[in-house]
Amino acid sequence: MKTNILLAEDDPDFGMILKQYLELEDFEVSWFQNPEDIIPLLSTAFPFQIAILDIMMPNIDGFSLAQTILKEKNNFPILFLTAKNQKIDRLMGLKIGADDYIAKPCDPEELVLRIKNILKRTLPPITEPQIKIGQYSLDTQKLLLSHPNGNARMTVREQELLLYLLKHNHSTITRNDILDNLWETNDYFTGRSLDVFISRLRKYFSNDSEIKIQSLRGIGFEIDFPTH
Known part of the structure; x- marks a missing residue:
């Protein structure tokens, strides 16, 4: 097509x-x-x-x-x-x-x-069609994040960031790593814009206390997603 x-x-x-x-x-x-x-x-x-x-x-x-x-x-x-x-x-x-x-x-x-x-x-990356993340299920084709308490439709960029974080699960990732490797330039997203996207992901996963996207001042983020 x-x-x-x-x-x-x-x-x-x-x-x-x-x-x-x-x-x-x-x-x-x-x-x-x-x-x-x-x-x-x-x-x-x-x-x-x-x-x-x-x-x-x-x-x-x-x-x-x-x-x-x-x-x-x-x-x-x-x-x-x-x-x-x-x-x-x-x-x-x-x-x-x-x-x-x-x-x-x-x-x-x-x-x-x-x-x-x-x-x-x-565009959405080619990946597994269904991913379990703690109490959630992500349909990567429909950009749909499902939870017993309700569903959320993600944007392409939100899912792209989420999948990148999942790729580096249980580790610390710097802001520059995200900007340089995910969007290929530090000019593409300012630090404030990246914080907005991180805040959206935290809101999406607020129903599972085991999921953590913790900010580390001056470094980046510590990621912990329980996956199955």
């Missing part, structure tokens, strides 16, 4: 070049020159796996469009395109929740590589 890319680019020449190149790389591309046409799709099945958004567009700029998408589609992978290679743009994009950023004119091969890296990081 081909990866379906949502491309928002108002420049007809550059947009056509990107669309044709990505299709040659075996992606399916839905190209929108008017970003407003994307908004109604958010209430549908939204058959895309990643969005490539130009920052400078009429009516709705890329940042605003990204915020609208992420409001409806939590943690949806987004890559920004811009003609301005300025630090403030990059920081703004990452703050909103973008997965990457590339300045125009960009090398198409580099763009494809960045797309593949994003998908590698954000």
Whole structure:
């Protein structure tokens, strides 16, 4: 099954070049020159796996469009395109929740590589379909965490972090280990963002006192998941 890319680019020449190149790389591309046409799709099945958004567009700029998408589609992978290679743009994009950023004119091969890296990081990893964690059961295909007291639907990033912690179960793991090895860059998540994800995992597992994700000041986390 081909990866379906949502491309928002108002420049007809550059947009056509990107669309044709990505299709040659075996992606399916839905190209929108008017970003407003994307908004109604958010209430549908939204058959895309990643969005490539130009920052400078009429009516709705890329940042605003990204915020609208992420409001409806939590943690949806987004890559920004811009003609301005300025630090403030990059920081703004990452703050909103973008997965990457590339300045125009960009090398198409580099763009494809960045797309593949994003998908590698954000799509659910191939693993056992069912994992027992203490009193919980994780369905990795449905991102569903089940407990006798109720179920919780995890996001892709939450499950990705959980599986990484399980891989290092009964050990101490540093913040840098998580940022460098899981998301491949310390710029991708700030320490505060990582703390938010850790807090969510603690909340998910609050019904089992034997499960511990303990913070170690200045080091990282001590992990203890009883598994079967």
